[in-house]
Amino acid sequence: MNAPNSFRTGPDESGHFGMFGGRFVAETLMPLILDLEKAYQDAKADPAYKAEMDAGLKHYVGRPSPLYFAERLTEHLRAGAGEGLGAKIYFKREELNHTGSHKVNNVLGQILLARRMGKPRIIAETGAGQHGVATATLCARYGLKCVVYMGALDVSRQAPNVFRMKMLGAEVVPVQAGAKTLKDAMNEALRDWVTNVHDTFYCIGTVAGPHPYPAMVRDFQSIIGHETRAQMLEQEGRLPDSLIACIGGGSNAMGLFHPFLDDPHVKIWGVEAAGHGIPSGQHAASLTGGRPGVLHGNRTYLLMDDDGQIAEAHSISAGLDYPGIGPEHSWLHDTGRANYISATDEEALAAFQLVSRLEGIIPALEPAHALAKVIDLAPTLPKDHLMVVNLSGRGDKDIPQVADILGTRI
Amino acid sequence: MSSRLTQRFEACAREGRAALVTFVTAGDPDHDTSLALLKALPAAGSDVIEFGVPFTDPMADGPAIQAAGLRALKNGQTLVKTLAMVRAFRETDTTTPVVLMGYYNPVYIYGVERFLVDAKAAGVDGLVVVDLPPEEDNELCLPALAAGLAFIRLATPTTDDKRLPAVLKNTAGFVYYVSIAGITGAGSADAGAVAQAVTRIKAHTPLPVAVGFGVKTPAQAAAIAANADGVVVGSALIDALRGTLDAEEKATPATIPAVTRLVSALAEAVRTARPAAAE
Numbered sequence: 117m118n119a120p121n122s123f124r125t126g127p128d129e130s131g132h133f134g135m136f137g138g139r140f141v142a143e144t145l146m147p148l149i150l151d152l153e154k155a156y157q158d159a160k161a162d163p164a165y166k167a168e169m170d171a172g173l174k175h176y177v178g179r180p181s182p183l184y185f186a187e188r189l190t191e192h193l194r195a196g197a198g199e200g201l202g203a204k205i206y207f208k209r210e211e212l213n214h215t216g217s218h219k220v221n222n223v224l225g226q227i228l229l230a231r232r233m234g235k236p237r238i239i240a241e242t243g244a245g246q247h248g249v250a251t252a253t254l255c256a257r258y259g260l261k262c263v264v265y266m267g268a269l270d271v272s273r274q275a276p277n278v279f280r281m282k283m284l285g286a287e288v289v290p291v292q293a294g295a296k297t298l299k300d301a302m303n304e305a306l307r308d309w310v311t312n313v314h315d316t317f318y319c320i321g322t323v324a325g326p327h328p329y330p331a332m333v334r335d336f337q338s339i340i341g342h343e344t345r346a347q348m349l350e351q352e353g354r355l356p357d358s359l360i361a362c363i364g365g366g367s368n369a370m371g372l373f374h375p376f377l378d379d380p381h382v383k384i385w386g387v388e389a390a391g392h393g394i395p396s397g398q399h400a401a402s403l404t405g406g407r408p409g410v411l412h413g414n415r416t417y418l419l420m421d422d423d424g425q426i427a428e429a430h431s432i433s434a435g436l437d438y439p440g441i442g443p444e445h446s447w448l449h450d451t452g453r454a455n456y457i458s459a460t461d462e463e464a465l466a467a468f469q470l471v472s473r474l475e476g477i478i479p480a481l482e483p484a485h486a487l488a489k490v491i492d493l494a495p496t497l498p499k500d501h502l503m504v505v506n507l508s509g510r511g512d513k514d515i516p517q518v519a520d521i522l523g524t525r526i
Numbered sequence: 527m528s529s530r531l532t533q534r535f536e537a538c539a540r541e542g543r544a545a546l547v548t549f550v551t552a553g554d555p556d557h558d559t560s561l562a563l564l565k566a567l568p569a570a571g572s573d574v575i576e577f578g579v580p581f582t583d584p585m586a587d588g589p590a591i592q593a594a595g596l597r598a599l600k601n602g603q604t605l606v607k608t609l610a611m612v613r614a615f616r617e618t619d620t621t622t623p624v625v626l627m628g629y630y631n632p633v634y635i636y637g638v639e640r641f642l643v644d645a646k647a648a649g650v651d652g653l654v655v656v657d658l659p660p661e662e663d664n665e666l667c668l669p670a671l672a673a674g675l676a677f678i679r680l681a682t683p684t685t686d687d688k689r690l691p692a693v694l695k696n697t698a699g700f701v702y703y704v705s706i707a708g709i710t711g712a713g714s715a716d717a718g719a720v721a722q723a724v725t726r727i728k729a730h731t732p733l734p735v736a737v738g739f740g741v742k743t744p745a746q747a748a749a750i751a752a753n754a755d756g757v758v759v760g761s762a763l764i765d766a767l768r769g770t771l772d773a774e775e776k777a778t779p780a781t782i783p784a785v786t787r788l789v790s791a792l793a794e795a796v797r798t799a800r801p802a803a804a805e
């Protein structure tokens with residue numbers, strides 16, 4: 117595939133990034149996503165909307181989030197590296213946002229849009245519960261009705277977040293279909309949306325779904341990368357050499373990557389969840405182990421069988437446990453602009469513990485996958501290599517699950 | 527040469543009645559029962575058969591059709607087998623139209639060109655693909671029309687007059703009006719509102735308009751059939767089928783008769799829906 121002049125101009129008018137993306141939805145929803153696209157175009161051009169966003173991001177979310185030099189992790193990895201090796205590691209501290217993850221950046225944008233569109237009822241799907249919590253939070257803040265669909269398995273492994281959503285006044289609907297995880301929650305949210313077309317706004321939590329969601333969610337999350345650029349220039353006087361982030365649907369990764377896509381010297385790594393290992397077949401690595409197909413409104417890499425039936429993903433992390441990936445990542449993969457690798461459950465769990473002890477920051481299991489690959493990559497890179505990892509969320513929600521896993525191992 | 531679909535709708539119109547369109551899921555609850563049921567549908571009174579292609583993630587379907595698809599998949603149903611079943615059906619029935627209904631991914635993975643050749647050869651007459659709106663016509667709709675298969679479009683309560691021409695543009699066979707904003711098997715539509723919508727659509731197209739989603743009983747079918755050119759019943763047939771399965775969800779001797787009995791009652795209803803003087 118020929119490299120385009122710019123990697124930042126997509127999608128085209130029909131919502132495609134190369135062959136990926138599109139609008140594969142039932143006719144009932146088509147008028148709704150056309151309305152949404154128009155409302156988003158109008159909002160983007162409206163200074164009042166931008167002002168409201170900026171104020172919300174600053175005073176409610178708590179931005180900018182710090183870009184933090186992880187000194188002890190850097191030193192620890194240098195100790196085991198060869199002469200002159202061991203990249204300088206920075207954390208982009210998205211876990212410090214209100215509600216504890218990057219998800220709120222996107223939800224703020226969509227909820228302000230829902231208000232402009234006059235939609236009083238918000239629905240969302242959630243895996244780890246972070247997107248659900250962020251949605252429930254902003255619905256509380258703006259007095260909107262909130263219904264969150266969550267796979268029944270995720271309800272049990274992310275109990276603290278289920279309680280938080282309920283505290284915030286949201287209704288949490290456990291989904292019993294399929295593998296009872298994120299894919300099934302998204303199916304159920306789409307079924308709700310076709311049924312409640314007149315008053316409901318579907319707040320999608322990642323860079324997936326039909327156009328315009330992948331582009332819109334990316335735009336909202338790109339504040340991560342824009343801040344990182346400015347902060348790195350201020351702290352180091354130059355751009356980073358590499359970026360790394362975990363990938364569920366790919367929103368925290370796309371938010372960090374997108375502002376750097378046209379800086380060819382900035383190397384980009386996305387980390388998918390390898391679960392029990394790619395050869396085991398029990399993983400959530402759609403780019404590494406899947407192929408292009410159509411699900412949830414877009415064409416993208418998916419885990420599936422030879423009959424086109426979608427496979428059940430597996431990951432220790434509820435937020436990464438999805439058999440697909442945002443279409444723009446599929447395109448970045450095929451064009452070679454970004455590199456996609458994977459980390460197993462076990463590697464993520466080890467990184468979770470190491471970073472907690474070395475940095476005094478308990479990461480969520482999702483970014484622990486990115487940290488696991490930092491542990492592999494940093495010692496192979498020179499000392500003056502500046503590496504930014506997106507610390508997309510904090511680990512409080514994972515404490516009961518991790519305690520359980522470690523408890524049974526001891 | 528007019529297609530089986532056109533001929534069948536014209537024949538029903540000549541009889542002064544709506545066509546009964548029945549939906550069952552291919553391979554539900556197992557391959558052999560499903561094939562036997564397929565073959566029994568025309569004699570029971572089905573005018574057009576919609577044969578559901580199972581998919582793991584049927585976003586527009588309610589619990590009944592979701593479960594039917596999973597039963598079929600669990601028993602090894604594939605698109606290859608579904609096409610083989612249509613081929614077997616055509617050995618004894620060359621007049622009843624068969625429309626495959628499902629989602630795009632299994633077709634996309636089979637390969638669009640190869641699928642169209644094989645479906646046509648098997649005796650498939652048309653396709654209803656829920657997640658392919660007019661905006662994605664290049665994917666399957668235009669190739670299907672070129673291959674001589676009807677691409678049947680869904681029009682819904684959210685399809686307004688501005689959008690209708692686009693929805694009706696590249697289509698053939700009949701128009702499928704989804705009577706409710708919602709999933710299959712959900713609440714029933716108000717017959718008055720449906721009649722209005724059918725009139726609105728017919729102002730834009732010469733094609734017959736069949737109405738589905740939420741039609742469950744013979745009485746509801748009769749009410750819809752008073753105005754529409756076809757009535758589609760799906761979830762109610764699947765419910766009847768499911769009610770006969772044993773504890774392991776296997777077919778029993780009651781399975782096929784339970785479905786054909788309901789089909790016969792529905793067929794009777796569409797025949798008595800309009801006053802005899804209507805034509």
Ligand SMILES: Cc1ncc(COP(=O)(O)O)c(C=O)c1O
Binds near residue numbers: 366368483
């Ligand atoms: C902290 C955190 N990071 C990452 C993700 C994965 O989502 P995405 O790939 O869209 O960033 C989640 C999802 O729940 C999350 O909670």
